[in-house]
Every structure is written in C-alpha cells, then in structure tokens.
Amino acid sequence: MKEAAKTKQYTELIRSWNKTHNLVSQSQAQNLDHHIEDSLSVFEGVGRVVVDLGSGGGLPGIPIAIKGPEKQVILVESSSKKASFLLNTSNKLGLKNVKVIHARIEDVDPSTLPKNYEIIARAVGSTAHLVGLTKKHLDQPGTKLKLMKTEDQLNSETLPPGYTIKKTLKIPSKGKDKGRILVTIEKDG
Numbered sequence: 001m002k003e004a005a006k007t008k009q010y011t012e013l014i015r016s017w018n019k020t021h022n023l024v025s026q027s028q029a030q031n032l033d034h035h036i037e038d039s040l041s042v043f044e045g046v047g048r049v050v051v052d053l054g055s056g057g058g059l060p061g062i063p064i065a066i067k068g069p070e071k072q073v074i075l076v077e078s079s080s081k082k083a084s085f086l087l088n089t090s091n092k093l094g095l096k097n098v099k100v101i102h103a104r105i106e107d108v109d110p111s112t113l114p115k116n117y118e119i120i121a122r123a124v125g126s127t128a129h130l131v132g133l134t135k136k137h138l139d140q141p142g143t144k145l146k147l148m149k150t151e152d153q154l155n156s157e158t159l160p161p162g163y164t165i166k167k168t169l170k171i172p173s174k175g176k177d178k179g180r181i182l183v184t185i186e187k188d189g
Contacts, residue, residue, distance in 0.1 A: 006066045006093045007036060013089050014057050021081045023057035038180075039063040039122065041171045042148060045182045049117040051076060053105050053134070054124045058086055060148070061120075065090070065098045072097050072114060078104045106133050116142035118184075123148065127157040131185060138163070138187045145185040154183060162188050 001009070011032045018029050028035055039060030048071055052061030055075035065073040075090075075098060077083045083102035090098040101108055105119070119134050127147060137143050148171070159165065163185050171180040 003066055009093060010062055010089060017085050021085060023082055023085055035059050036063045040067055042182045043067055045169045046120060046146060047118050049114045051117050051119045053119050053121045055086055056082055058089060060122050065095045069097055074099045074101060076101045076103060076105050076108060110137050110140045118144045118146050120146045128160050131160050131163055147183045149181055149183055151179045151181055164188055
C-alpha cells in the first residue's frame with residue numbers, strides 16, 4: 001500500500017473509531033489533513049528512532065511512520081482505548097516500524113528502548129512538565145526531547161535547571177499556526 005493510501009486509511013480509521021472512543025477533539029477530526037500535515041512538518045527534524053509521547057490518535061507518530069518506513073516509531077499512550085486504536089491501526093496499515101507501549105512515559109524503562117531515541121511531544125503540556133516526565137529518559141546519553149511549540153509558548157515558559165535548548169527549528173506552517181517551532185532539549189553535560 002502506498003503512502004497516500006495508508007494516510008487515507010488512517011484518517012478513515014480515526015474518524016470511525018472517534019465516534020465511540022473520543023481519540024481526538026471534534027475540531028481535530030474535522031481538520032485531520034491539517035493535523036497530519038502538521039505532524040509531517042517535523043519529519044526532517046526527527047531522527048531514526050522517535051518516541052511519540054502521549055500519542056493519542058497517533059499524531060505525529062503514525063504519519064511519521066507512514067512517510068518514513070526506515071524510521072522506528074514507538075507510540076507511548078496511557079489510555080487503553082487509545083492504545084488499542086494505535087495497535088489496531090498500525091496492524092491494519094501494516095506498519096512494521098511501529099511499536100505501541102500502553103504506559104505513561106515516566107513508567108517506561110529507558111533500557112527497553114533503542115539507543116539514541118528522540119521523544120517528541122505535540123500539544124502536551126508545558127516544557128517544564130514534559131522535562132519532568134521524561135527526566136529519566138533524558139539522563140540517558142544521546143536521548144533528546146523534541147517539542148512542537150510556538151515561539152510565544154516557548155518564550156513564556158521556563159526550562160528547568162540542568163537542561164538546555166540545543167536547537168530550534170522553524171516549522172513551515174500556514175494560517176493560525178504561524179511561528180511553529182520544533183525545540184530540541186537535552187540534559188546538560
């Protein structure tokens with residue numbers, strides 16, 4: 001199945017499951033193409049192993065996995081309904097490069113994940129909160145936290161001591177999402 005066909009099937013699966021499982025908000029469900037495009041806007045900015053934190057309906061993890069079969073995508077989701085959806089979807093789409101972990105990120109043992117992974121978060125809480133949740137992961141050499149934010153959000157938030165913003169990548173975006181960035185945070189040292 002080609003990328004476009006998989007993406008189309010993915011949107012159909014979200015819409016059908018969303019009726020009973022509330023995977024994404026109504027506005028997200030109506031603008032899925034936009035959210036998929038937004039997810040793919042960071043494709044070039046992420047490495048070979050991506051851990052999607054609080055994956056929910058699979059954004060940005062599933063679009064990244066569809067576009068990049070060479071990437072390994074690990075979807076971490078604490079809600080069992082959402083984790084079931086992610087497992088079902090990755091199986092239906094034949095995404096061999098996707099692994100679903102039904103857990104909270106803070107309960108995932110870093111040694112069970114591949115080396116040099118990057119944790120990506122899209123629209124999940126403040127920078128300080130996310131650094132706190134992923135602390136034991138960021139303690140692993142080579143692990144990075146990548147946040148999809150706006151410049152305004154980033155400027156209004158504080159970074160906990162001991163962590164540094166290593167890179168800020170402007171994300172090409174349209175309309176209301178202007179000023180979107182992908183922020184890479186690493187532990188000092």
